[in-house]
Amino acid sequence: MADAIPRLGESFESVLEAARSGADWAWERIYDAIAPTLLGYLRARGAPDADGVSGDVFAQLVRDIHRFEGDEAGFRSWVFVMAHHRLLDDLRRRKRRPESAADPETFDHEDPRSVEGDVVGRMTEAELRVLIDALTPAQRDVILMRVFGGLKIEEVAAAIGRRVGAVKALQRRGLETLKARIEQEYPNDAL
């Protein structure tokens, strides 16, 4: 079963150590392992400037690397928490603008294909956007941080400043909403 989230795996410790020493190759490894899902989270979350925000996150990651202690899962969680706060700061700065989902045409990424097979045809970005926008902002935070960052409930709770019970409730209601919309929009799909 393919891991949905790319990981450094056993090389994480050595890569982290080298990165702390300033090895460019180590930082490239870290970047390539985290950037896709980090950008995915920011784009799905509706960041108007996902590239800019992710750049700020990586720069902060480098500056504060000496403060990190833990395994790869903890490292990823740490990065996504940073990204979450950076995103909120960016959205506040753009408060005067209506919070709109990122324009799919602005995504400069390779044409992705669904890895899920053909039972459900590949949905367009616009369709996915409709589903995501059906969630409340808090529900989006919870579900997307878990989907892209692989964060545990407790880590999400710490990131968004809510109790674990509240996060579980947000997750449940968000997934119920998505499921209902899927069944509504795609009633003939084999589930």
Added chain:
Amino acid sequence: MAKGIGPPDDIERILEGRAPADPQLAGLHRVLGQIRATYSSLPDDGTRARHLEAMSSAFGRPTVQRPSRLRRRMASRAAAAAAGLVLMGGTAMAATGTLPAPAQDAVAKVARRVGIPVPRSEKAEKAQGPKKTPPTAEYRKAKKLWTDCVAQHPGGNSDGGECGPAPRYADFKTPKPSEPGKSGEQHGQGDEHRTTPTHSPNDKGRSDDVKTPNPHAGSENRGPGRVVPTPPTGD
């Protein structure tokens, strides 16, 4: 009406990208997978290079934090030490009088405050006037004896009183090398008040005409008004 979400374990599986056991969650599992796949991708080469360059520049420059109290204390000590070194250097030069007059005076002023004798510039010395000769030990002792005597007479003492007139500093100045023993002319309190010659290094202060006022004595204290401590074997 939508059915409730499945068991917690299945929820965790689909959020992690793994297929659920409950087929009811398959659609949700696929949609979440498509969301992940659609939005996740490496940035273009230009963005990636820009990010990596920014990361390289950021390395070694941690987020600015307020210096700890210890660091601030060490910094102030280092600054004081540096100032001390500068002062020492300037003092060394000033001691030899090699600094320009304004600098010489400035260093001398600061150095004196910390107990380092440094001559001032010649210009400043001239402006100040002749140096004051520090009072001799004899003068100080004589003055103390007189004040003790006065203290014994609550009614006060005036010139020619029980304790005689107050000793004058001029009477105890060290004579100039060219004028040995001239001090007698410096005194001017009347002929009956013969004064003690200005004390010289070899002078043991002997004088038949000068008596040390004895606070405990009576009229014997009446003396010429110039008080000079007498040696133990003095008169």
